[in-house]
Amino acid sequence: METSNPLLRRERLYVDEGTSQMTFDGALGKAALLLAICVVAGLFSWTAPSQLQMPLILVGLVGGFITAMVAMFSPKASPIAGPIYAAMEGLVLGGISYLMSLRYHGIVPNAILLTFAILGLMLVLFTSRTIRVTAGLRTGIIAATMAVAVVYLVDIVLHIFGIQVPFIHDTGPLGIGISLVIVGIAAFNFLLDFDAIEQNVRARSPKYMEWYCGLALLITMVWLYLELLNLLSKLQNRR
Numbered sequence: 001m002e003t004s005n006p007l008l009r010r011e012r013l014y015v016d017e018g019t020s021q022m023t024f025d026g027a028l029g030k031a032a033l034l035l036a037i038c039v040v041a042g043l044f045s046w047t048a049p050s051q052l053q054m055p056l057i058l059v060g061l062v063g064g065f066i067t068a069m070v071a072m073f074s075p076k077a078s079p080i081a082g083p084i085y086a087a088m089e090g091l092v093l094g095g096i097s098y099l100m101s102l103r104y105h106g107i108v109p110n111a112i113l114l115t116f117a118i119l120g121l122m123l124v125l126f127t128s129r130t131i132r133v134t135a136g137l138r139t140g141i142i143a144a145t146m147a148v149a150v151v152y153l154v155d156i157v158l159h160i161f162g163i164q165v166p167f168i169h170d171t172g173p174l175g176i177g178i179s180l181v182i183v184g185i186a187a188f189n190f191l192l193d194f195d196a197i198e199q200n201v202r203a204r205s206p207k208y209m210e211w212y213c214g215l216a217l218l219i220t221m222v223w224l225y226l227e228l229l230n231l232l233s234k235l236q237n238r239r
Contacts (some may be wrong), residue, residue: 022210027197030214031221034086038218041090046098053095060091071215078212085215089222100229104236111228115221122190133195141192144185171237179231186224193217 045056064085071081097108125131155165167174197213 020207021204022201022207022213024197024201026207026210027201027213027217030082030210031217032214034082034211034214034218035221037083037086038090038093038222041087042094042097043090045091045094048095053098056091057095060088060095063088064092068215068219071212075212076208078215079208082211082215082218086218089218093222093225096226096229100233104233107229107232107236110232111225114228115225118187118224119190119221122187123194126191126194131191133191137188138192138195141185141188145189148182148185171234176231176234176238179227179234183224183227183231186220186227189220189223190217193220 041060045053045060048056067081067085067088071078071085074081097111101108126133131137151165151168155168158165168178169175193213193216196216200209200213
């Protein structure tokens with residue numbers, strides 16, 4: 001069971017420890033609960049005074065990173081770390097979404113609708129076995145995801161020195177094409193997440209892994225939403 005999501009790697013498959021066992025629906029339910037927490041925190045950040053939004057974003061970024069690391073290395077802590085991460089990430093997304101909405105009319109509701117549409121589509125494709133997560137597909141998605149992560153990391157480092165990686169920020173056809181590819185990679189990560197959840201269910205993993213897997217799904221959703229915001233902003237800039 002391999003996945004590009006760091007919370008759902010092969011070494012993170014936990015076998016039955018004599019406790020009640022996780023279920024696929026349970027993991028989806030925990031993901032929905034975490035998403036609800038994220039939305040509530042996002043609304044708080046969205047409606048906060050403008051002078052507080054950047055501090056809230058920074059707090060969310062730091063807090064989200066720390067809690068994600070705690071969950072990654074201590075899955076038993078995920079019932080606590082998961083909700084905290086969701087709240088922290090909500091602060092980030094709420095602030096970013098508000099700032100984007102000031103510049104791009106209608107971009108936030110469109111990105112939200114597309115995120116849920118893609119999530120639903122990938123769930124249907126997975127559960128119906130229309131797309132099967134083979135070893136080849138798994139390897140390809142992981143490689144593509146790691147490539148995106150490396151490009152983003154290089155871009156962040158170069159940005160410190162006033163340099164940008166060519167094309168990825170462009171609003172021309174190539175820049176939009178790159179964003180479309182990254183959105184596709186993020187979307188296909190849902191398949192790997194669902195497959196990893198299914199493998200944990202088959203391994204009779206303990207109940208707390210529902211929170212762990214739900215958190216992994218939320219991370220993918222956050223990534224996809226941000227990539228959709230980026231794509232839609234590029235499309236609006238071309239008008």
